[in-house]
Amino acid sequence: MDYSTLNTWHKSQKVASIKGRYITINDIQPLLDNLPTLFSVETLGYSVANRPISKVTFGTGPITVLGWSQMHGNESTTTKALFDVFKWFDSNKEKNAVTDLLDTCTFIMVPMLNPDGADAYTRANANNVDLNRDAQDLSQPESVILKNLYTNLKPDYCLNLHGQRTIFGVGEPAKSAIVSFLSPSQDELRTVTQSRKIGMSLIADMNEMLQEFIPDSVGRYDDGFNINCVGDTLQHHNIPTVLFEAGHYPGDYDREETRTLVFLSLIRIFESVRLLKSKKNTSSNPYFTIPENKKCFFDYLIRSIKLPVLGVVDLAVQFEETLENGTLNFVPKIHQIGDLKEFNGHIEVNYEGSAPINKDNFDWKEGVIIEEIQTNSSLPTTFSLKRNDLL
Ligand SMILES: [Zn+2]
Structure with a gap:
């Protein structure tokens, strides 16, 4: 064959x-x-x-x-x-x-x-x-x-x-x-x-x-x-x-x-x-x-991002697959925050210690939906976590 x-x-x-x-x-x-x-x-x-x-x-x-x-x-x-x-x-x-x-x-x-x-x-x-x-x-x-x-x-x-x-x-x-x-x-x-x-x-x-x-x-x-x-x-x-x-x-x-x-x-x-x-x-x-x-994989792995209180951490985001009115949605949610250097992301970005902007009151914890991150970093300043914006 x-x-x-x-x-x-x-x-x-x-x-x-x-x-x-x-x-x-x-x-x-x-x-x-x-x-x-x-x-x-x-x-x-x-x-x-x-x-x-x-x-x-x-x-x-x-x-x-x-x-x-x-x-x-x-x-x-x-x-x-x-x-x-x-x-x-x-x-x-x-x-x-x-x-x-x-x-x-x-x-x-x-x-x-x-x-x-x-x-x-x-x-x-x-x-x-x-x-x-x-x-x-x-x-x-x-x-x-x-x-x-x-x-x-x-x-x-x-x-x-x-x-x-x-x-x-x-x-x-x-x-x-x-x-x-x-x-x-x-x-x-x-x-x-x-x-x-x-x-x-x-x-x-x-x-x-x-x-x-x-x-x-x-x-x-x-x-x-x-x-x-x-x-x-x-x-x-x-x-x-x-x-x-x-x-x-x-x-x-x-x-x-x-x-x-x-x-x-x-x-x-x-x-x-x-x-x-x-x-x-x-x-x-x-x-x-x-x-x-x-x-050892997450859908997204954002490395070295500086978060309020937590300091510089890695942030893992996973899609949660949810069915709504017959349509399957991929909802990006914070899955884990911490030292995740042993892990990989299907998509990764490294913020090299820079902090997110326009998210002053954001609740940085597991289970929270996160669709976009913006930073002042020279790296991608706006990072979308929506499935439709992938690649
Ligand atoms: Zn099975």
Whole structure:
């Protein structure tokens, strides 16, 4: 597979009707209703607030790959990428690369496991339960739907598709963790079992491909064992499972760049699965060369600004994503004030000890909205923190 060609294809051919961060069942239902005959769509059940949860099946091969996205409602990037994958398969269904995949594998994808959370733009479902901590309790209808699906299917591989916040970085000096992966643990000791090893080798393949596009910006997620997480539970049942975390590409708060990278990763993992002739002899070592995710980024980092009472400090600002009348806003709020030299900003400015002006009565504390800073500094005298003014 030529991933440069695939990248070019994606930029011009991705599904145009879904974009940005706020993706709901109203966006994807028309797409599901109009999928070509290559795909069969079936409603698996309904969410707490009675929204449908559907699976999309394609391919006829013996290897079964089960994936689901948006089990956290506000993590929509992988849902967008799944619909792009569907379009790519259909657009290229005469080509060998695609027929090989369809003849070898059967793909079962659930493009929005938590439609209520998607609608409310929340991580949790309508009962305020985190579905990725409900794998044992199975207290929510969405959790039962997923459990029934994997119990009946007995998939060979599972893909747990998520999105991560802008706070994650990798490497030294740190870069944004644009995409991160995990082959979850299946026991407290984090034993590298055969099932984990397979997940690791699949991740190593995706990482190798991604390095061409985003060097040093792929991360490895924390592998602490938690049986309440779906991935850990599946791995515990010896089903190789890969967690995807679609992260922040600098400047791209709509996550359209990351969408492309997730699309490429999905095609790459499908190809790896097809070629993984033997489940033995898979090497896990390249996986451990991927740097671990660390929480080291803020959306904005204003260094060495002189504030009343506090003196010269660093100021971190994070966007708070809030839904208002169906529109998603990115509200810049003070997140932390202090010595933040260990941290990075996706956008940074250094005021070199100068004080802000025109903010005499401003309440410099965490949680306060801040949209603009002005100083007498020779550096940017007016610094906007509004998303629409970025770059
Ligand atoms: Zn998530």
